[in-house]
Amino acid sequence: MAEESQVMxxxxxxxxxxxxxxxxFNSGAKRVVVKARGRxxxxxxxxxxxxxxxFLKDLNIEKIEIGTQEMSSPDRPKTNVSTIEISLAKKE
Amino acid sequence: MAEESQVMxxxxxxxxxxxxxxxxFNSGAKRVVVKARGRxxxxxxxxxxxxxxxFLKDLNIEKIEIGTQEMSSPDRPKTNVSTIEISLAKKE
Numbered sequence: 001m002a003e004e005s006q007v008m009x010x011x012x013x014x015x016x017x018x019x020x021x022x023x024x025f026n027s028g029a030k031r032v033v034v035k036a037r038g039r040x041x042x043x044x045x046x047x048x049x050x051x052x053x054x055f056l057k058d059l060n061i062e063k064i065e066i067g068t069q070e071m072s073s074p075d076r077p078k079t080n081v082s083t084i085e086i087s088l089a090k091k092e
Numbered sequence: 093m094a095e096e097s098q099v100m101x102x103x104x105x106x107x108x109x110x111x112x113x114x115x116x117f118n119s120g121a122k123r124v125v126v127k128a129r130g131r132x133x134x135x136x137x138x139x140x141x142x143x144x145x146x147f148l149k150d151l152n153i154e155k156i157e158i159g160t161q162e163m164s165s166p167d168r169p170k171t172n173v174s175t176i177e178i179s180l181a182k183k184e
Contacts, residue, residue: 042133045174049160053172064156066178068141080145082137086158 005029009036009044017047022055025090031062034086037069041084048086062087097121101128101136109139114147117182123154126178129161133176140178154179 005024009017017034024032036044052059065085072078097116101109109126116124128136144151157177164170 039134041137042131042174045133045158045176048158049172049174053160061158064158066137066140066153066156068145080141082134082141084137 003029004031004033006033006035007047009034009040009047011040011043014043014046014050017043018051018055021047021051021088025056030089032088034088035083037083038081041082044084044086048088051088056090058091060089060091062089095121096123096125098125098127099139101126101132101139103132103135106135106138106142109135110143110147113139113143113180117148122181124180126180127175129175130173133174136176136178140180143180148182150183152181152183154181 005027007017007020007024021032021034034044034048048061052061063086067083067085068080069083070078071081097119099109099112099116113124113126126136126140140153144153155178159175159177160172161175162170163173
């Protein structure tokens with residue numbers, strides 16, 4: 001198992017991603033990075049808050065970064081979408 | 093004008109909040125704190141990214157905090173809602 005694991009947040013229920021994070025930590029990941037784009041950003045925050053409050057009391061939010069990603073496709077004009085990355089680690 | 097100004101993100105178009113942040117800085121605020129709850133969290137990130145990329149190139153994201161707020165009302169059961177606070181300052 002790699003030291004760092006990533007969980008990309010999509011449109012599934014919040015609990016699915018909470019379980020994904022728990023599984024990553026239980027498999028030995030030292031850090032889990034929760035990533036989301038656009039409308040899923042709110043859900044990413046929900047996932048981290050639920051994880052921190054209900055499942056892993058010793059969870060530490062190491063870093064929160066926001067950014068912009070350019071989305072381009074032949075079918076539509078270029079658009080910008082906001083992103084978030086929340087780095088989580090268990091307290092030592 | 094106070095040193096710190098707050099902009100609460102709701103359901104209006106992103107540009108409305110960008111203008112509110114610009115107005116706060118132009119009125120002399122040293123720091124602007126962008127706050128949002130629930131589904132508006134994504135919009136808060138959109139506001140900050142647009143502000144940073146298109147309007148204030150010298151904007152510094154000082155801190156991003158996430159949390160949970162308990163909402164209670166006589167009409168419905170108690171629920172938790174995620175929150176975000178993004179502290180912005182112009183670079184010296």
